[in-house]
Amino acid sequence: MSGNTVESCVPKWLHVKFLEEHLQNYYKNDGVKLITFHVKPFSAKENGFTSSMYRVKVTLDIPGKGVGEVKGVKTLDLIVKEAIGDAEFLQQYDVYKKELLFYEQIIPKMNEKLKLLNETDMFPEVYGACKSRNIIILEDLSVKGYQVLPVIRGYNVLETKSILRKLALFHAICAVLQEERSDIFSICKLGHLSRGANGFNNFYVGTFETVIEVLSEWPEFDVYTNKLRRIGDQVIERGYQTYDMNPEHFNTLNHGDLWCPNVMLKMTNGTEEHPFENVNLIDFQFSYWGSPTTDLHYFMNTSIDGNHRPERFYELIRGYHEHLTEFLKQLNYHKHIPTWTEFYKQYQDRRFFGFIVSCLLQPMEINNHLNFEFKDFCMNDANGAKARRSLYEGEQIRANLRKLIPYYDQMGTFELNFDLGGKNKPKS
Incomplete structure (x- = not known):
């Protein structure tokens, strides 16, 4: 050779x-x-x-x-x-086993459903x-004209709608696959804020404290600062509640890490109304079984242009629900399909996760140019505090806080009695 x-x-x-x-x-x-x-x-x-x-x-x-x-x-x-x-620390989430399972066994089954619906491909x-080395060999989509849009740019409304349609298709197919074979996603138990895993807990506790530190410098935010201080010891429990699976809600496989770098876009032959020729999803290491509203909170709070957050959330979620309902009916899903009122209530129940993603996680995703590793943000020492503080120095991040903290407070997110009605909490 x-x-x-x-x-x-x-x-x-x-x-x-x-x-x-x-x-x-x-x-x-x-x-x-x-x-x-x-x-x-x-x-x-x-x-x-x-x-x-x-x-x-x-x-x-x-x-x-x-x-x-x-x-x-x-x-x-x-x-x-x-x-x-x-x-x-990632091993507790079975990230490598999940991704191998997804690419080897799940994608072929999903591709069959895509053909039935006459839909374009969704995966490389x-x-x-x-398996012995946890290695996957995939098609390089970039040579076909696929690209990743930078998270600092974010998606506009039409781009977001196009991606949410694909996400609704993903969720609908996974729900039907689980209906056909109940154990198909048995390994997909833990997302990054699920009970039984703690790899990200120090990060969220640390960044929550940093947000309080930043807000305390703004006298006009005293009311929010005080509310956040009161719930400081509840951050992880409230996060767990958003990931707890409620059997009375609509559940499916969540992508679990849906943001700009994990969405491949083919922009050739796109139009103003349909900006992408196709959308592919990649990286399924944090996929887990639960409410798809966590995927929505994650995606919309990390990847949409800040000018459209949160003003367009309602419109976008409603459009997603319409697509989800349509696809579930086309696939002959036999279980209950939530009405819009039911689904939006399920989304609102998990609004604390929206706060976590927008105010604690996105600052790290936007500031990927900083000379820190993820483990630096998780350390409980002066270096860790310095690393976390660096995430909130930029004007864009601070503008997001000024906009989103009042929004989530208005929704009752920071009240002491906030929970999911008790249905999602594990039995003692």
């Missing part, structure tokens, strides 16, 4: 034989051979803190017949994603997975 380019920082396991074996399995053809092989690692910022990724371009020879009558010389652009071994092609 000739024409190979492999940078020195690429791991030794990522070699010709490794890829050949997986591509032979994908094409169901033991004769598949690599002709050229080029590997380039993602940057540290592109990787995040749960995985290391590599862009791989291969030219392969496929003799005879394979899947879909594929044969001859073919070029593939791939993403090879490897779990980071030192992210030990999966070329292989290695």
Whole structure:
């Protein structure tokens, strides 16, 4: 084989034989051979803190017949994603097992439903997975014109509506798959604020205290500062309540980490009314079974242009609900489909999570240029306090606080007796 380019920082396991074996399995053809092989690692910022990724371009020879009558010389652009071994706190969420399950077993079933509905694809092609190393080999969507919009920009209203339609389709299909096979998502028990997991608790407690510190510098916010101080020891419990599964509500698989970097957009051939030709979702490490309203709170409070938050929330959620209802009916879902009044009440019940995402989490997502790692924000010392304080120095973040704290207070989010009616709390 000739024409190979492999940078020195690429791991030794990522070699010709490794890829050949997986591509032979994908094409169901033991004769598949690599002709050229080029590997380039993602940057540290592109990787995040749960995985290391590599862009791989291969030219392969496929003799005879394979899947879909594929044969001859073919070029593939791939993403090879490897779990980071030192992210030990993530193991409690089963992030790697969940993602392997999703790409290997769930996506093929979801693709069948997409075909039934005559809908466009929603995920990258999966070329292989290695369970022993927690590695997934995916199609590189960027070569097809897909891109990620920067979180600092955010989506406008029409863009948001387009993505929410796809999210409603995702939620509807997952609900139907679970109806057909009750244990299909059995591993998807814990999201990042679920009871039984605590990997993010120090971060949320620390940033909550930092928000109080910032608000205390604004005399006109004294009433909000005092309310937040009163509930300081309830932050995690209130967060747990938003993730607790209420069997009386509509439940489905949540993406669990739906924000700009995990939404791939094909913008070619888009129109003013339909800005994207297609939308693909990626990264399912924090998926969990529960109310889809947590996905809505997460997505809309991290990824929508701040000029539209929260003024357009009601309109956007209503549009999502209309799509969800339509897709569930088309898929012959047999359980109760919530009315708009029921669904909006379920969304409002989880409004504390909207506060958490918009005021505690989004500052870190916007400030990804800072020279800190996630673990720095979780430390209970002077360095941790300094790191967290840096998240709230920018004018955009402070403007968000000035706008959103009164909004969530008006909804009763910070009242001492705030809960979800007791139905979501686990029995003692």
